[in-house]
Amino acid sequence: MATLINFNVAARGDAFSQTRLASQIIGLIAAPQYSPLFEGRDADESYSDRRAICSAIIDWVDPDQDQALCDPTSTTAQQAAAEDSFYQLLKKPYKRKNAAFDSLEELHLVRGISDDFWSTFIDPDPDKPDKRIVTIWGQGAVNVNTANPQTLLAVVCQASNNLARMCLDANEAQKFIMAMTMLRSFMPGLPVFKNAQEFVSALQQTNQPAAATGAGAGAAAAPGLGGLGGGGSPIAMIMKAMQIEPIPIVSAAETAKMVTTESKVFSIYATGYVRSGKRETSVRVHAVVDFRGAPSPQQQLNDLVNRLTQAASGQAGQTQPPTANSAQNTGPLPPGATQDGILNALKPGPGGNVVYYRVD
Numbered sequence: 001m002a003t004l005i006n007f008n009v010a011a012r013g014d015a016f017s018q019t020r021l022a023s024q025i026i027g028l029i030a031a032p033q034y035s036p037l038f039e040g041r042d043a044d045e046s047y048s049d050r051r052a053i054c055s056a057i058i059d060w061v062d063p064d065q066d067q068a069l070c071d072p073t074s075t076t077a078q079q080a081a082a083e084d085s086f087y088q089l090l091k092k093p094y095k096r097k098n099a100a101f102d103s104l105e106e107l108h109l110v111r112g113i114s115d116d117f118w119s120t121f122i123d124p125d126p127d128k129p130d131k132r133i134v135t136i137w138g139q140g141a142v143n144v145n146t147a148n149p150q151t152l153l154a155v156v157c158q159a160s161n162n163l164a165r166m167c168l169d170a171n172e173a174q175k176f177i178m179a180m181t182m183l184r185s186f187m188p189g190l191p192v193f194k195n196a197q198e199f200v201s202a203l204q205q206t207n208q209p210a211a212a213t214g215a216g217a218g219a220a221a222a223p224g225l226g227g228l229g230g231g232g233s234p235i236a237m238i239m240k241a242m243q244i245e246p247i248p249i250v251s252a253a254e255t256a257k258m259v260t261t262e263s264k265v266f267s268i269y270a271t272g273y274v275r276s277g278k279r280e281t282s283v284r285v286h287a288v289v290d291f292r293g294a295p296s297p298q299q300q301l302n303d304l305v306n307r308l309t310q311a312a313s314g315q316a317g318q319t320q321p322p323t324a325n326s327a328q329n330t331g332p333l334p335p336g337a338t339q340d341g342i343l344n345a346l347k348p349g350p351g352g353n354v355v356y357y358r359v360d
Helices: 007-012 015-029 032-038 050-061 104-109 115-122 149-159 170-186 196-204 215-221 234-241 252-258 297-312 324-328 339-346
Strands: 265-276 279-290 353-359
Touching: 007 015, 007 050, 015 032, 015 050, 015 149, 032 115, 032 170, 104 115, 149 170, 149 196, 149 252, 170 234, 196 234, 196 252
Parallel strands: none
Antiparallel strands: 265 279, 279 353
């Protein structure tokens, strides 16, 4: 799910996460071809422009009572007003949640999320989940190696504060989407970028080498396509061939933080069919699996070997001295349960943790 824009990022409650999400939302919906979606009345007979909807999405999930400004282009401090009472004034009033979304369908409760908005930005094709641009699960950063072209366009608009031509001109936007689609067709299944810095350099169409630091350092040593950040990279070549201008990125360092080249959270879809005569019944299962912190199968095997070795040498079952954390968690436990057993049950396995599932 690192391929999509995560609306639940704002639930962290810090100003940085909210500002980043505001930039992503505005970058997603700012293009002029979408203006008709924000000019008419909502189903509740109110008007909701781009910033009103952006603020409504963030205010639904953030824990504070201040209204999100959704003005990523502002460079000065602004006073945030209190969240309005919009939902209490509806014919069937309800309260703003001020907590993370539990499902995508919950977005229907947010101000301005009409059916047209939903089909344009949330779920363009219900039969093809890979067409989605947003999610409520994930790690925040967008995986530029697997994100669909529309999501990458939103990232570009976010990085340029909507100053790139493709964020203002529908034809230029279509050229960029076509370029990204061509790139994926030329290199199916291959990682285009070894690290986030290469993605930034390719958008700028510069020849600056990517810094081998942090997560990028390990990726740089792995076999890849090489030179992807320079003028000879596939994306830079395609952009030049299609006469797409270099992206005026406001901050290369901040843009690199917004993207990644590795995914840790995945959506899995499965559909089962049962046929009886002329009738057919189908069941669809959607599961979200989080692999963050999950050990590799080799690590799991090593841990098992270590436990068996300790058991054989008589070390198993020895009482460990209590730690500060275990002392804080003492309390009545169910019959047969131990503190270590509960902690071990919460540890992620090689198969990750299932954080959501739905059966339709």
